């Protein structure tokens with residue numbers, strides 16, 4: 001698995017470099033700092049987020065550098081020559097703690113912890129947010145579709161509808177959430193997937209008649225022949241022509257792969273199409289459906305008994321309506337030997353100080369309790385947890401099994417673990433979803449997974465906050 005874009009230190013916001021220059025010129029750039037990546041709101045009114053994008057982040061951090069042309073570009077923008085000499089030799093040497101890709105994560109808890117020098121941890125903010133926010137959003141959307149599609153095949157058709165190059169990372173992220181394949185050839189090549197696809201209306205239109213179009217396709221692409229049957233009249237022309245071609249293929253010792261429906265009532269059309277195919281002895285021919293599908297339409301189609309084997313999903317997968325972005329942020333938690341917080345009038349925006357871990361509560365049978373506690377690294381006992389924004393709300397914790405979800409995945413700028421193939425991450429995601437009780441997975445008003453903080457973290461936050469009072 002290899003990211004196919006050019007890795008550049010310039011993949012950042014200019015203010016990161018301005019701040020880094022100040023740290024450098026003041027001699028503060030090598031002081032230790034810790035940043036946390038976390039989000040505040042679960043998208044889609046859902047009950048969980050699927051963590052994705054880690055392998056992209058790690059690959060990027062490991063290779064991050066500034067080319068001589070890039071250094072000259074920054075020189076022309078007025079950055080200091082001594083700082084540029086430093087950047088010319090820059091490599092990321094920090095540590096990263098993260099959950100496995102495919103892990104279920106929840107608001108407020110630190111998900112990625114980046115630890116290193118002030119300068120290096122600051123300038124990687126933008127790329128971390130860019131990769132994790134988008135890939136986690138798409139992986140979450142994909143996981144919702146996987147939940148309702150059950151054992152049906154889900155294919156990403158989104159590249160043409162994506163926000164520009166986002167379609168590339170969407171193809172990767174949706175695999176983590178449970179998709180089976182992508183039409184995106186570049187993503188398939190870079191991430192070791194099998195590119196999949198059918199045919200477009202233009203192909204059928206380009207011939208004088210539909211039957212010739214289907215026949216030529218079948219003759220020339222017999223190994224992968226899914227015929228688009230809705231260009232003219234699905235039931236009176238498309239499906240009968242596909243059946244004719246399927247029978248001709250059988251005579252040549254070949255098999256028609258499938259037909260694709262892309263308009264009309266997909267439940268009704270798929271049922272009739274199935275019947276027609278079966279009656280013609282083509283029960284092995286798969287039915288693909290596409291056309292503005294999302295988790296709600298897929299759920300409804302299957303509830304209606306639609307005979308659809310493969311769902312091709314574009315727009316809603318890669319643009320993730322109604323939430324166009326995951327609101328993940330990257331906040332300083334520790335610097336120069338001291339825990340740090342960001343204070344806000346809004347208690348929800350007061351950050352959590354220090355080097356922290358997330359401990360996840362499990363029942364003895366391995367299922368999830370629905371509670372994570374954010375605590376300092378070294379803490380081991382959690383008799384209770386405190387609501388992060390409403391300290392009066394406290395929860396006594398039974399002696400559940402608490403397992404840390406953050407693991408060191410990079411040290412001294414080198415990947416230790418965390419870059420898994422997509423199928424491994426997808427399997428891990430499904431295993432975690434299986435452990436999450438159904439109440440957290442339903443679409444309507446899902447149960448709220450509780451994230452609390454330890455007594456020690458709560459006290460430390462109060463102490464630091466009061467030290468800022470005049």
Ligand SMILES: Nc1ncnc2c1ncn2[C@@H]1O[C@H](COP(=O)(O)OP(=O)(O)OP(=O)(O)O)[C@@H](O)[C@H]1O
Nearest residue numbers: 262263264265266267268290291292293297300301
């Ligand atoms: N049986 C069904 N139940 C629920 N939703 C469906 C069903 N069949 C199709 N849909 C969905 O309804 C929407 C129909 O949209 P639209 O009316 O644009 O499609 P259409 O009738 O095929 O038109 P067009 O030919 O312009 O694509 C799509 O999102 C489609 O996935």
Ligand SMILES: O=P(O)(O)OC[C@H]1O[C@H](OP(=O)(O)OP(=O)(O)O)[C@H](O)[C@@H]1O
Nearest residue numbers: 157200201262290291292293313314315
């Ligand atoms: O509806 P989405 O979920 O976004 O899925 C992608 C759509 O892209 C294609 O349509 P398009 O009209 O671009 O090309 P086509 O001729 O292959 O149908 C495909 O047929 C789907 O309808």
Ligand SMILES: O=C(O)c1cccnc1
Nearest residue numbers: 157183196197198199312
């Ligand atoms: O292969 C397909 O059918 C396909 C690919 C991309 C978009 N829509 C359809």
